[in-house]
Amino acid sequence: MNSKEKKQKGAIFIYLLIFVAIFAMIMPAVVSNFVAKLLLLKLTIMREQAFQIAEAGIDYYQWHLIKFPDDYQDGTGQSGPYAHDYVDYDTQQTIGQFSLTITPPPYGGGAATIQSTGWTNDNPNIKRIVTATYGFPSLASYALLAHDWIYAWSTEAYSGPVHSDTGIRFEATTTSSVTSSVQTTYTTDCNQEYPERSCPTTSTKNAVWATGSNGSESSPYWSNPTTVADFAGVNTAFSDIQSNSQINLPLSNKLGYSLVFNGNGTVTVYKVLRTMNTGSRFPVIKALSGGTDTGLGYIIGGTDYASGICSNSSCNGCGSSGRCLQYTTAVPSEGLRIYVKENLWIDGTVKGRVIVAAADSSALNTNPNANGTASNLMPNIYISNNIRYSNGENGASGQAADTLGLMAQGNIIVTKNAPNTLYVDGALLAQHGFVAAPICYSGGSSHGGSVAPPTSAVYFYGSVILYGSWWFNFTNYCGSSFTDGYYNPFFKWDTNLLYYPPPFFPASSVSAGIQLEKWTSN
Structure with missing residues (x-):
């Protein structure tokens, strides 16, 4: 090598x-x-x-x-x-x-x-x-749910689903679905189930329709026919509230009760002694009491309680006072359930979970007949002032959120003296009647005077559910051309009500089944 x-x-x-x-x-x-x-x-x-x-x-x-x-x-x-x-x-x-x-x-x-x-x-x-x-899901799955016909004016605005079993003329604005369970509806207000104001056999339209400029913008949200709204569970809900109530008010032997929520987790109970603003009327589409229908229904007694509070719980010697104080009680952590068999006035700031029911199983009619005669009238709930949540619209969610349910066997009525700008938080349910601000009081006066000013507004945050008619904005009633009620109704659906409604608030159809509300993993 x-x-x-x-x-x-x-x-x-x-x-x-x-x-x-x-x-x-x-x-x-x-x-x-x-x-x-x-x-x-x-x-x-x-x-x-x-x-x-x-x-x-x-x-x-x-x-x-x-x-x-x-x-x-x-x-x-x-x-x-x-x-x-x-x-x-x-x-x-x-x-x-x-x-x-x-x-x-x-x-x-x-x-x-x-x-x-x-x-x-x-x-x-x-x-x-x-x-x-x-x-x-609870029945409070809509901003507005009606078994009867709905006419949503152009000055109304909706943020949440709207549904009618009968048909909807929808001139309002919306960002959510507008549905009806029928294919066609009538072009005018009429009574499809009772004979006093029969419906025409012709002149029908698609169940959701409009003629104004808002129609083209809202029509992509329209859908019909859809499923029928489920009111079957309402009777059971009334019974459950009565059976599980912490406050079951006895008959007052007066004009009814007033509940004022104090914003600190308490509610004060009064008996109502005197009322004013009598003779109020409202447009009738469905009158359960019979008689000749003039197109207007009546409310017996005054819509507003008189001023003045008497501190004597027995209500003796109260003079001209409108109410007498009974007691103040706290809203328990698990919620408060109140049941009463007569008319009820509600206002205040709610803290906690509360359900209030006004019902009488012996009552048969929602409204007096056309002559103004009372006969076995179902209890009404009157909204006399603002009803707000203590934590507002952007507060806690789920079980921790404030929530209020107002369930009337008869009607839910905004009184004449309610504020010109009104706020109502909660789930409202009128089982057999209407939800409305009445018109045509004694002397022909209306809410806020002879004309509802363009600045008047009612803000609903929650859900409005009714079997009869929805009326908060009127034109050309009582023989003169004025607009009454609230010029600008606004509806915003409280999505928390879907799975966290007030205690014992009725559920939606059981056929909807149990649903997944939220899912997380680590």
């Missing part, structure tokens, strides 16, 4: 040493990275398996709630958590477990929260948590 070949072999050996050295330096990092990726992949697989097991726990309890909608103890009658084996479908082997923690809805209904924690038997320390909230 000559010196040249020795030099070449030496150079190769040096290169080999350099390569081995570089390989020795790089390879551990490569191997370590590869091992780390394998471990990460294995961890990802284990986490995914744990997640699927946790998700199976949610699916299981959704099925359980469909079969047993009032069971929040997994059929055990005991407090949780509730552990279940998870059996692999392909191998039929138990490969893991899930544990359920169930938070039932607030007393009187709402949404339930299910937390499912899943893990595999091979890696029990690797856990995944899935949380889901389920509930049956």
Whole structure:
């Protein structure tokens, strides 16, 4: 071997040493990275398996709630958590477990929260948590829901679904759906179920229609026919409220009761002694009491209670006072349920969860007949001033939110002396009657004078539900050409009412089934 070949072999050996050295330096990092990726992949697989097991726990309890909608103890009658084996479908082997923690809805209904924690038997320390909230939707699923015909004026505005079982002339503005459960409707106000004001056999239109400029903008939101609104659960709701009420007011032997919410989580109860602004009337589409329909219905008695408060709870010696003080009570943390069998006046600032029902099972009629004669009238609820939530529209949500339900067997009426700019927060329900600001008081005067000024407005935040007619804006009634009521009604649906309504507020159709309201995972 000559010196040249020795030099070449030496150079190769040096290169080999350099390569081995570089390989020795790089390879551990490569191997370590590869091992780390394998471990990460294995961890990802284990986490995914744990997640699927946790998700199976949610699916299981959704099925359980469909079969047993009032069971929040997994059929055990005991407090949780509730552990279940998870059996692999392909191998039929138990490969893991899930544990359920169930938070039932607030007393009187709402949404339930299910937390499912899943893990595999091979890696029990690797856990995944899935949380889901389920509930049956309440009837307060709309900004405005009516069984009867709706005429939405051009000065009205809606933020939330609107529905009528009979038909809608919708000249208003909206950002949400406008639906009717029928294909066609009549072009004029008429009575489809009672003979006093019969409907024409011709002159029909599509169930949702308009003639004004707002129609082209709102028409993309129109839809019909859709399902019929479900009022079947309302009777049960009244019964449940009465059975579970903390305050069941006895007959006052006066004109009814006044409830004032004080904004600090309390409510003050008064008896109403004297009223004013009598002889009020309202347009009638559906009069349950019979008689010759003149196109106007009547309200017996005054819509407003007189001024002055008497502190004598027996109401003796109260003179000309409009009300006498009974007591003040707190709204419990689980909510307050109030039941009364006669007329009720409401105002104030609500803090907490409250339901108020005015109903009398012996009453037969929503309105007096056309002569103004009273006969077995259903109780009304009168809104005499602003009704607000203490935490406002942008406060807490879910179970922590303020919520108010006003349920009248008869009508819900805004009184003549209510503010010219009125705010009403809550879910309003008139089971057999209307929701309205009446017109044509004694002497021909209207709300706010002879004309409702263009600046007058009523702001509804919540849901308005009624079987009869909706009237807050009138023209050409009482023999003169004036507009009465509130010139600008605004409706904003409180979406929190869908799954977190007031206690014992009626649910929507059971056929809608339990629905997923919220879903999260870690």
